[in-house]
Amino acid sequence: MLKLIRTRINQGYRTSSYPKKDIQLHESYRGRPQINHNCDPELARRCATACPQDAIDPEKGLIDLGRCVFCGLCERLSEGKFISFSTNFELGVADPAQLLCDGNFPDLAAHSKQHFKRLFGRSLQLREVSAAGCNCCEADTNVLNTPFFDLSRFGIDFVASPRHADGLFVTGPVSRNMKTALLDTYDAIPSPKVVIATGSCALSGGPFRDSSEIVPLQDLLEVDLFIPGCPPHPLTILSAMLKFFKL
Amino acid sequence: MDKLLPVANGCMLPRKEIPVLDFTLFRDELLAFAENGGYIVQFFAFTENTRLKALAVLRKDTNLYAVSCLLPDEYQALTAENSKFHLFEREIAEQYGVRPLNHPWLKPVRYHANQRGCQDIFGNDYKEDIPGNYDYFRVEGEQIHEVGVGPVHAGIIEPGHFRFQCIGEIVLHLEIQLGYQHRGVEKLLTSFPFKRLPIVVEGIAGDTAMANSISYAQAVEALSLCHDADTTARTLRTAALELERLACHVGDLGALSGDVAFNPPAAYYGRLRGEFLNLLVILSGNRFGRGLIRPGGVTMPLDEKNAALIVAKIQEVRPEIIQVADLLFTAHTVLSRFEACGRVDRDTAIALGLVGVAGRASGINYDARVDFPTEKSGDFAPCKHIRQKGGVYSRAWVRYEEILHSLDQVEKLVSAANLGKTITPNPVENLVPDAFVVTLNEAWRGELSHCVLTDAEGRIARYKIKDPSFHNWTGLAMALRNEQISDFPLNNKSFNLSYCGFDL
Numbered sequence: 001m002l003k004l005i006r007t008r009i010n011q012g013y014r015t016s017s018y019p020k021k022d023i024q025l026h027e028s029y030r031g032r033p034q035i036n037h038n039c040d041p042e043l044a045r046r047c048a049t050a051c052p053q054d055a056i057d058p059e060k061g062l063i064d065l066g067r068c069v070f071c072g073l074c075e076r077l078s079e080g081k082f083i084s085f086s087t088n089f090e091l092g093v094a095d096p097a098q099l100l101c102d103g104n105f106p107d108l109a110a111h112s113k114q115h116f117k118r119l120f121g122r123s124l125q126l127r128e129v130s131a132a133g134c135n136c137c138e139a140d141t142n143v144l145n146t147p148f149f150d151l152s153r154f155g156i157d158f159v160a161s162p163r164h165a166d167g168l169f170v171t172g173p174v175s176r177n178m179k180t181a182l183l184d185t186y187d188a189i190p191s192p193k194v195v196i197a198t199g200s201c202a203l204s205g206g207p208f209r210d211s212s213e214i215v216p217l218q219d220l221l222e223v224d225l226f227i228p229g230c231p232p233h234p235l236t237i238l239s240a241m242l243k244f245f246k247l
Numbered sequence: 248m249d250k251l252l253p254v255a256n257g258c259m260l261p262r263k264e265i266p267v268l269d270f271t272l273f274r275d276e277l278l279a280f281a282e283n284g285g286y287i288v289q290f291f292a293f294t295e296n297t298r299l300k301a302l303a304v305l306r307k308d309t310n311l312y313a314v315s316c317l318l319p320d321e322y323q324a325l326t327a328e329n330s331k332f333h334l335f336e337r338e339i340a341e342q343y344g345v346r347p348l349n350h351p352w353l354k355p356v357r358y359h360a361n362q363r364g365c366q367d368i369f370g371n372d373y374k375e376d377i378p379g380n381y382d383y384f385r386v387e388g389e390q391i392h393e394v395g396v397g398p399v400h401a402g403i404i405e406p407g408h409f410r411f412q413c414i415g416e417i418v419l420h421l422e423i424q425l426g427y428q429h430r431g432v433e434k435l436l437t438s439f440p441f442k443r444l445p446i447v448v449e450g451i452a453g454d455t456a457m458a459n460s461i462s463y464a465q466a467v468e469a470l471s472l473c474h475d476a477d478t479t480a481r482t483l484r485t486a487a488l489e490l491e492r493l494a495c496h497v498g499d500l501g502a503l504s505g506d507v508a509f510n511p512p513a514a515y516y517g518r519l520r521g522e523f524l525n526l527l528v529i530l531s532g533n534r535f536g537r538g539l540i541r542p543g544g545v546t547m548p549l550d551e552k553n554a555a556l557i558v559a560k561i562q563e564v565r566p567e568i569i570q571v572a573d574l575l576f577t578a579h580t581v582l583s584r585f586e587a588c589g590r591v592d593r594d595t596a597i598a599l600g601l602v603g604v605a606g607r608a609s610g611i612n613y614d615a616r617v618d619f620p621t622e623k624s625g626d627f628a629p630c631k632h633i634r635q636k637g638g639v640y641s642r643a644w645v646r647y648e649e650i651l652h653s654l655d656q657v658e659k660l661v662s663a664a665n666l667g668k669t670i671t672p673n674p675v676e677n678l679v680p681d682a683f684v685v686t687l688n689e690a691w692r693g694e695l696s697h698c699v700l701t702d703a704e705g706r707i708a709r710y711k712i713k714d715p716s717f718h719n720w721t722g723l724a725m726a727l728r729n730e731q732i733s734d735f736p737l738n739n740k741s742f743n744l745s746y747c748g749f750d751l
């Protein structure tokens with residue numbers, strides 16, 4: 001008992017005061033891309049050719065945030081002169097067209113559907129399905145339940161039964177072998193329901209795009225909220241959900 | 248033994264040097280090797296000019312061997328005589344449509360069509376996207392009941408199916424059917440353009456991104472000859488691998504505590520796990536180290552300021568981890584659940600060829616960092632953390648000892664004087680033709696191995712990955728025998744195996 005109390009005192013209170021206070025991530029972190037539209041077109045083309053995800057449109061100066069895995073190669077190649085990554089972790093978008101990013105981010109809160117705010121703004125129960133996710137998106141979603149993020153203080157919870165859920169939270173590129181289970185889970189959620197796609201895999205197939213063993217999520221379900229990243233930072237997921245459902 | 252070719256971890260060999268035995272001899276050699284204290288690192292099939300071949304990489308003590316053979320379409324299963332071959336043979340049957348006769352339990356591993364486009368061994372046409380399309384093992388009897396769990400589980404975790412045969416609360420048999428996570432990784436690694444490969448490799452199993460990236464980088468470095476990583480790069484890669492281990496082990500101890508409803512350590516370790524992910528951000532810009540390791544080195548140097556940050560954080564969290572461990576490992580409620588639960592005795596562990604934490608908890612004296620050191624792990628204070636009893640307690644305690652060991656190693660690595668300058672590697676374009684390489688590294692779950700064969704044009708002809716979970720899932724099934732079904736989550740967590748690393 002004494003040990004319990006001593007450890008409790010030593011550990012103290014750890015829950016972050018986000019979103020009331022901003023959190024500054026370490027400078028190495030690769031968050032929102034900044035794109036220099038005046039850079040040498042040759043440099044932009046070199047980045048586009050090298051990009052492992054073929055996520056860059058060099059002519060229009062766009063990054064497809066659905067495909068991008070934030071590997072940092074384009075920033076390194078262009079020495080930040082074409083693309084550089086800021087530590088801003090807010091990446092969520094409500095409209096798939098907005099995934100094609102020119103460096104400006106539309107305000108997610110303004111683009112989210114009002115009826116979702118009314119329906120789920122105070123209480124949101126989600127059923128997560130990992131459909132061939134590599135355990136990064138899963139881990140960084142799970143981490144929202146640790147004391148630092150303490151997700152339930154916002155009235156958002158991940159639940160076990162789809163019958164208790166208001167929506168589906170999908171991670172992974174959706175393997176053929178998980179398609180049925182994913183769709184069954186979706187069907188078991190009572191309407192009206194929301195679908196959140198998290199991570200490059202769920203958004204575009206990610207590293208596994210073009211594999212004959214996967215079925216793109218967008219071919220199966222209509223997605224309401226897109227959260228880019230590989231994996232998205234827990235704060236990226238949290239901020240997207242707060243903006244989309246609450247603000 | 249003289250039929251086997253000694254090979255070195257991470258060293259390139261011309262393919263023609265690998266002995267090709269007649270199948271009967273190959274089979275006898277493998278069985279004799281496995282019988283006499285040897286283990287199977289890799290055993291897989293591949294095609295060579297339309298001929299079907301099998302290749303095995305074997306290890307005994309600190310020696311590695313390679314041997315191959317022409318593989319007939321049907322052959323007498325090795326598994327019938329030695330269980331170390333069990334999953335390997337099922338995998339070969341599934342991937343190449345070869346039938347091992349008298350295999351005691353032949354069923355799909357991942358549920359996908361074979362790579363030769365020949366008759367499916369399991370009679371599936373894959374029009375239905377349901378894995379595990381076969382009869383499960385059943386125990387019969389009036390009091391027997393069956394419990395099926397998954398693929399979608401209660402928590403935020405990867406999918407897999409568990410089928411329990413129970414009498415009352417007692418589990419007689421657990422059958423684990425995976426494959427839901429199959430993304431065709433091995434095929435992608437032979438068909439995608441080179442620039443995509445490091446990204447695919449990082450996604451094989453995200454929690455093992457560092458170990459997989461290192462294994463891939465070493466393989467490509469060996470196969471491209473001129474692409475060796477410098478000392479600084481090797482130091483940083485080793486540090487990243489140990490940080491990955493720390494994050495996972497610390498998280499596991501917290502989760503184990505949560506599974507026995509002792510919440511304080513679960514909360515503390517849950518937060519402390521995040522500290523290590525944040526250290527990986529400093530090192531790589533990503534919480535799982537993605538983007539850092541590429542063939543030829545690392546993409547980011549570590550400056551003195553950031554090195555100091557990492558060292559300071561290690562020094563800050565070490566006493567916290569020790570204090571929470573003291574809370575966890577002395578609580579009566581925890582001990583009464585951890586001890587004598589989910590035991591895998593040493594003989595069973597050896598028979599199955601368990602690796603990593605699970606193997607060491609059952610008294611198997613093997614750690615690839617010590618026996619086949621790579622990168623900077625050869626500089627570590629040699630240390631194998633062995634327990635004998637092979638239960639949940641042992642698996643938890645081995646993790647704890649490894650945490651303390653890895654903390655020391657990271658602190659030493661990062662403060663090593665040679666940090667700072669490292670050359671960012673250029674993408675590799677050409678590999679040596681007709682070559683072979685195998686790499687072994689101790690991922691946080693245990694021995695991870697990549698094996699690559701190139702063709703006459705220097706393209707990757709076959710890429711074989713073996714995650715430690717490939718050996719250890721069967722260990723979990725054995726641990727559950729005669730345990731209460733309610734102890735399944737605890738046992739499962741004590742192994743914490745990879746679904747996607749297994750499913751590929």
Ligand code: SF4
Pocket residue numbers: 050051052053054055056063067068069070071072073074075083
């Ligand atoms: S950071 Fe994104 S856009 Fe840039 S190279 Fe990597 S995947 Fe491509």
